[in-house]
Amino acid sequence: MQQKEITVTNKLGLHARPSALLVKTANNFRSELHIIMDDVEVNGKSIMGVMTLAAARGSRLVLQADGVDEDYLLEEIAKLFESNFSED
Amino acid sequence: MKELSVKELFEKKKKDFALSVITQPRTLNNTISEAQLNRPGMALAGYLDRFSYKRVQMLGETEISYLQTFSDDALYERLKEMFEYGIPCIFITKGLSVPHQMEYLANEMNIALISSRLTTEKLALNLSQYLRNYFAPKRSLHGTLVDVFGVGILITGSSGIGKSECALDLVERGHRLIADDLVKITLQNNTLMGTPARDAGWFMEIRGVGIVDIERMFGIQAVRLRKQIEVQVELMPWRDNMDYERIGLKNNWSSIHGVNIPVIYLPVSPGKNVSVIIEVISMNHILKTFGYDAAEAYTRRLKEEIKRQSRRNR
Structure with missing residues (x-):
């Protein structure tokens, strides 16, 4: 299992579009993805789960990937956050 | 001409x-x-x-x-x-x-x-x-037309995907069949009117069973002669790399006779109850025409929550 901590930096936070993008990307991999914020843990491949977090700019998230391609998965997801989901 | x-x-x-x-x-x-x-x-x-x-x-x-x-x-x-x-x-x-x-x-x-x-x-x-x-311009299209809660739903998809079986399930739930297999679509005052392509009753082929008579089996309440087509549902085999709609903020449109109607690409897989989903599509369409869009309402609430969260983060 691999783990990575990231901070949400895009202005509008994890609203519908970024959440959809995140879930879509995660679904391209075979590994599991869990996202933890405070005391809530959601499945990173479920759109309703990710949106439940309502993560805003400045929120800190822990990404946990588990499976054969966990490294690539984390790398790709981290890239999305770094690029602010191509938003601002 | x-x-x-x-x-x-x-x-x-x-x-x-x-x-x-x-x-x-x-x-x-x-x-x-x-x-x-x-x-x-x-x-x-x-x-x-x-x-x-x-x-x-x-x-x-x-x-x-x-x-x-x-x-x-x-x-x-x-x-x-x-x-x-x-x-x-x-x-x-x-x-x-x-x-x-x-x-x-x-x-x-x-x-x-x-x-x-x-x-x-x-x-x-x-x-x-x-x-x-x-x-009026007319054309025939391979598909099945069903009236679901008063919404004319054109079910399309490749041969053998289960259009007829889905229509049969919908009829069994009290909805009405207009045409199976071939639908004649006429342009009427900028709307699409669907009728059976052949005027020969409401027969249907069910794979493995053969021809069945829907009107005889379910009665006159299960059939209709014509219905305006409002939504298209395209049944397709599940594909891993296909970008299926997840939220519903974006509409896909299908153009027939130059009239645009929303089209929903619905992946089917064994054990999935397609007719219940089609009922949901119909009800959601009615809500949208009444001015309520669930996807919009949800994302609006989400944005409000993110805003509150963001104040806490500061």
């Missing part, structure tokens, strides 16, 4: 439009190729440059009383000039009688004079509606 024989129009609408032929029956052999009607006031007055002679002509009280202002010879010449263009037929409303020269010339030149007891306004409305429908 589609054509309608005057005879067919007369026979089909004799009763509805209270019609009778003034001229000899052989004059009914002309054909109509345009859906529009023309009231030839200007042509009668002598201006023939832009005479829409290919259209069905209609004479009402105004025209007939105008004809009475002519001298016998002048009327004969004027009508002859007009008739030489090759008019398909002439309707006379309110059962008015026509000048004898007109009847003579129409017989001579093979143009049917058809009398209707309806008023000009009523005949014009009904006749143009009938003609417009007759000449």
Whole structure:
């Protein structure tokens, strides 16, 4: 299992579009993805789960990937956050 | 180019439009190729440059009383000039009688004079509606049309994907079948009207069973003759790399006869209850037409929550 901590930096936070993008990307991999914020843990491949977090700019998230391609998965997801989901 | 024989129009609408032929029956052999009607006031007055002679002509009280202002010879010449263009037929409303020269010339030149007891306004409305429908663009499409909670849902998808089985399931749940396998779609006032392509009852092929009769099995309440198509649902095999809609903020559109209707790409897999999903699609469509969009409402709430969260983060 691999783990990575990231901070949400895009202005509008994890609203519908970024959440959809995140879930879509995660679904391209075979590994599991869990996202933890405070005391809530959601499945990173479920759109309703990710949106439940309502993560805003400045929120800190822990990404946990588990499976054969966990490294690539984390790398790709981290890239999305770094690029602010191509938003601002 | 589609054509309608005057005879067919007369026979089909004799009763509805209270019609009778003034001229000899052989004059009914002309054909109509345009859906529009023309009231030839200007042509009668002598201006023939832009005479829409290919259209069905209609004479009402105004025209007939105008004809009475002519001298016998002048009327004969004027009508002859007009008739030489090759008019398909002439309707006379309110059962008015026509000048004898007109009847003579129409017989001579093979143009049917058809009398209707309806008023000009009523005949014009009904006749143009009938003609417009007759000449409306039509095409047949491979698919199944079902009325689900009053919404006409066109189910499409490749052969064997389960369109008929899905329709059968919907009928079993109390919805109504319009057409299976082949749907005839007519453009009507910028909407799409779906009817069965063949007028042969509501039979359906179920793989492994054969032909079944839906009307006999489920009764008249399970079928319909026509229904406006409002949503298309395309059934497709599940594909891993396909980008299925997850939130529903974005609409996909399908264009039929130039009319756009929303299309939903629905992945099917064994054990998935497609008919329940189609019921949901129908109800969601009704909500949207009533002005409530669940995807929008949800994302709006999400944005508000993110805003609160972001204040806490500061």
